[in-house]
Amino acid sequence: MSDKRMTLDELVGELRSGMTIGIGGWGSRRKPMAAVRAILRSDLTDLTVVAYGGPDVGLLCSAGKVAKVVYGFVTLDSIPTDPHFKVARQTGAVEAMEVDEGMFYLGLFAASQRIPFLPTRSGLGSDVMRVNPSLRTVTSPYDDGEELVAMPALHLDAALVHVNRADAAGSGQILGPDPFFDELFLGAADRRFVTTERLVDTDRFASEGPIQTMCISRLLTDGVVETPGGAHFTACVPDYTRDEGFQKEYVAAAGDPGAWASFSDRFLEVDEAGYQAATTQAGVERDERRAAEKAVKAGNAAAGNEAAGKGASS
Amino acid sequence: MSTDTGVTRAEYCTVACAEVFRGDGEVMASAFGTAPALGARLARLTFAPDLVLTDGDAALVVGAPPLGAAPSDLVLESHMPYRKVFDVVWSGRRNLIMMASQIDRTGNQNISAIGDWSRPKAQLVGVRGAPGNTVNHSTSYWVPNHSTRSFVEQVDVVSGVGYQRAAAAGPSATRFHEIRHVVSNLGVFDFETPDKVMRLRSVHPRVTVDEVVEATGFELVIPSEVPDTRLPTPEELDLIRTVLDPRGLREREVKP
Numbered sequence: 390m391s392d393k394r395m396t397l398d399e400l401v402g403e404l405r406s407g408m409t410i411g412i413g414g415w416g417s418r419r420k421p422m423a424a425v426r427a428i429l430r431s432d433l434t435d436l437t438v439v440a441y442g443g444p445d446v447g448l449l450c451s452a453g454k455v456a457k458v459v460y461g462f463v464t465l466d467s468i469p470t471d472p473h474f475k476v477a478r479q480t481g482a483v484e485a486m487e488v489d490e491g492m493f494y495l496g497l498f499a500a501s502q503r504i505p506f507l508p509t510r511s512g513l514g515s516d517v518m519r520v521n522p523s524l525r526t527v528t529s530p531y532d533d534g535e536e537l538v539a540m541p542a543l544h545l546d547a548a549l550v551h552v553n554r555a556d557a558a559g560s561g562q563i564l565g566p567d568p569f570f571d572e573l574f575l576g577a578a579d580r581r582f583v584t585t586e587r588l589v590d591t592d593r594f595a596s597e598g599p600i601q602t603m604c605i606s607r608l609l610t611d612g613v614v615e616t617p618g619g620a621h622f623t624a625c626v627p628d629y630t631r632d633e634g635f636q637k638e639y640v641a642a643a644g645d646p647g648a649w650a651s652f653s654d655r656f657l658e659v660d661e662a663g664y665q666a667a668t669t670q671a672g673v674e675r676d677e678r679r680a681a682e683k684a685v686k687a688g689n690a691a692a693g694n695e696a697a698g699k700g701a702s703s
Numbered sequence: 704m705s706t707d708t709g710v711t712r713a714e715y716c717t718v719a720c721a722e723v724f725r726g727d728g729e730v731m732a733s734a735f736g737t738a739p740a741l742g743a744r745l746a747r748l749t750f751a752p753d754l755v756l757t758d759g760d761a762a763l764v765v766g767a768p769p770l771g772a773a774p775s776d777l778v779l780e781s782h783m784p785y786r787k788v789f790d791v792v793w794s795g796r797r798n799l800i801m802m803a804s805q806i807d808r809t810g811n812q813n814i815s816a817i818g819d820w821s822r823p824k825a826q827l828v829g830v831r832g833a834p835g836n837t838v839n840h841s842t843s844y845w846v847p848n849h850s851t852r853s854f855v856e857q858v859d860v861v862s863g864v865g866y867q868r869a870a871a872a873g874p875s876a877t878r879f880h881e882i883r884h885v886v887s888n889l890g891v892f893d894f895e896t897p898d899k900v901m902r903l904r905s906v907h908p909r910v911t912v913d914e915v916v917e918a919t920g921f922e923l924v925i926p927s928e929v930p931d932t933r934l935p936t937p938e939e940l941d942l943i944r945t946v947l948d949p950r951g952l953r954e955r956e957v958k959p
Contacts, residue, residue: 415785442829462829469828478816478826487815489834491789510793510879511835514864514872520820535875566761567784 393559395612397427397661400582403612404428404547407456409437411497411543411578413550413571414623417443417466417631419563421551421584423619423661428454430660439497439543441490441570443623444639447471448657451643455483459543461490465636466624472643488517488524488540494570496543501576508537548578551620552605553628554597555585559613561605562594565626568604575609586628588615618665634675635668710934712888713738713953715907716847717943718935719886721746723800723843729753731763731783731797736845737948737956738886739800740770744947745939757783770948792832795840795879800886801833803844805858808900808921810865810882812837812844813858820860833862838869841881847956849887851920866899888957889915891932896924905932 401424404410414420425445428436435456440446442463449455451473463474477483488496495507508527518524518538527539550571552561561583563571575581583605594603619625622632622639642652656667720742724732732743732754744767747754758764758777765778783791791797804827805813812833818824836842842863846853861868869876885892890906902924906915908931916923935943943953 460829462831464828470826475826479823481822487820487829489830490832491792491835494786494789509835510838510875511832513834513838513876514861514868514880515830515834515837516815516820516861517830517834520860536873537875566782569785 390558390607392557393607393610393613394557394588395614397423397584397614397616400424400549400584400612400614401427401431401433403580403582404431404433406433407435408433408546409439409544411545411548411574412438412440412445413548413569413574414443414445414620415441415567415569416462416464417623417636418567419551419565419569419620419625420445420623421549421582421619422621422623423616424549424551424582424584424614425449426657426661426664429657439545439574441493442471442474444471444636447473447643450474450477450483451649452657453482457484457486459486459488459493461488461493465640467631467633468636468640472640486521488512488521489515492517492538492540493543494573495540497570497573497577499540499542500544501573504542506539506541509540510537512538512540543577545574545578547580547582548574549582549584550574550605551584551586551616551625553586553625554589554594555583555605555613555615556589556591556594557613558591559583559607559610560591560594560603561585561610561613562597562603563605564598564602564628565624572604572609575605580612581610582612582614583610584614584616584619586617586619586625588613616661619661621665621668632668632672635671638671638675710908710940711954711957712907712909712959713957714935714940714943715932716845716886716888716957717741717745717953718939719884719891719905719907719932720800720845721749721939722891722933723884723886724751724754724798727751727754727798729755729796730840731755731757731791733757733797733799735800735802736847737770737953738847739845741943741947741953742800744768744770745942748942748946749939761785767947769946770952771950789835792835792839797836797840798843798883799836799840800843800845801836801863803846803853803863803885805853805855806844806846806885807855807858807865808923809867810863810885810894810899810901811858811861811868812863812865813860815860815862817859823859830860830862834864837864837882838876838878838880840879841883843882843884843886846885846887849889849915849918851918854887854919854921856921866894870899889918892923900924902926903929905930907932908934
């Protein structure tokens with residue numbers, strides 16, 4: 390078996406400006422964020438990003454890496470929208486292809502089967518057809534004569550997904566409850582990259598989870614990179630849940646150019662090890678702040694009504 | 704008629720959302736927002752016992768767990784990752800209450816963007832599954848902030864497909880299309896009119912028809928007699944207050 394291990398830099402080195410890149414995961418869940426951060430540090434530009442969008446899309450837009458986004462939604466789950474994606478759309482900085490999320494699935498499925506389109510009822514009558522004038526319908530060749538949307542294949546130059554465990558040969562294991570559409574992203578792409586929380590020996594998979602969790606076969610992968618914490622700040626259960634505190638910090642910083650500059654300086658202008666160290670430290674600081682606020686509140690309550698009133702209004 | 708002042712607006716909304724599932728057999732109930740989430744659970748525990756509820760993640764659950772129940776307290780009965788959700792959507796075995804940033808007279812819904820789509824004033828979450836949901840299975844909407852900004856003559860981006868748009872798109876679009884109810888913090892609406900435009904079905908107690916008309920940005924069909932939204936039964940009220948939402952999350956979503 391060939392050894393597909395590589396580094397983040399080698400992975401990014403295989404990408405080119407102008408490529409169409411599919412990113413696995415869903416919203417703010419199991420996103421290959423270490424790979425996204427590596428793209429942020431690169432000179433890649435003019436990308437078409439295809440994703441069930443989360444902060445991956447927002448971050449890439451914020452850094453001017455994106456020419457076009459193909460999506461059904463962009464969300465941070467616990468926060469409805471991504472602030473950078475909003476700005477990118479509202480200023481016209483990116484081109485957009487917005488489709489129903491089931492159509493999106495079929496687009497990946499068609500690409501992975503090497504067929505030009507798949508028919509679906511989804512999209513009929515909606516503005517998805519108006520805002521994507523290139524979409525066509527197709528009439529059933531059978532007696533029913535139904536007219537359906539012909540969702541075109543979403544062919545990808547490259548795909549990035551993040552999994553809980555993988556081996557050196559590029560088989561991947563997803564231990565969380567939802568594999569999302571990662572298999573189809575890989576199937577739809579010419580160059581396929583998996584990042585993983587932990588590289589393990591293949592014979593270790595069986596003790597990590599049942600056969601259904603071994604859902605990414607090496608037939609679908611060209612490279613594998615070990616990136617512990619590589620989905621942070623999105624959720625990567627059961628290894629870790631979403632870092633809600635950091636996600637809030639991300640959103641708050643995005644709303645203010647000065648704050649964004651220092652956020653970027655601290656968390657994005659550093660390599661992956663630097664990022665992991667900085668976000669761990671930021672978590673400690675958030676916990677300390679929360680503890681201090683709690684202590685102030687408790688102090689105010691103890692100091693009686695007048696003082697508590699002042700405390701509440703400050 | 705409805706003089707029980709102890710019942711809150713949020714509780715009327717919950718019962719109105721539960722009514723969306725009346726008559727449903729073994730279908731997957733999906734519900735976005737607090738009142739819909741409670742309503743689906745209430746229906747499951749009372750008049751729609753075959754409903755199938757999700758855990759909000761990747762599974763179907765047994766019974767109707769309280770809002771905010773710990774995952775370890777749930778009994779799972781089946782795997783339902785996103786890819787399988789589409790199997791359910793496309794099979795039609797689903798009844799859904801979505802939210803709407805905008806909704807219009809013929810039942811189009813918008814969660815995509817405010818303003819011109821090509822360069823919106825406000826980018827919202829995106830069309831999500833609304834286009835596919837509405838042409839594949841019954842869909843209803845929940846609008847907790849009824850105003851002329853949410854109930855508009857024409858939505859800016861048709862995400863969920865309404866009756867006129869489905870008809871214009873042809874038989875493949877209308878075949879499984881149904882917009883059942885729209886529930887707002889002021890009343891309940893449906894499309895049971897000859898030309899399938901929005902009709903006031905009931906007003907929540909302590910709301911007047913005039914208030915509804917004033918808060919709506921288009922001409923509603925108003926029947927000569929508008930009933931009040933029904934009261935929760937004592938059993939339903941007890942289920943809502945003591946079993947399904949003891950922490951009172953429902954009161955944070957809807958102003959009393």
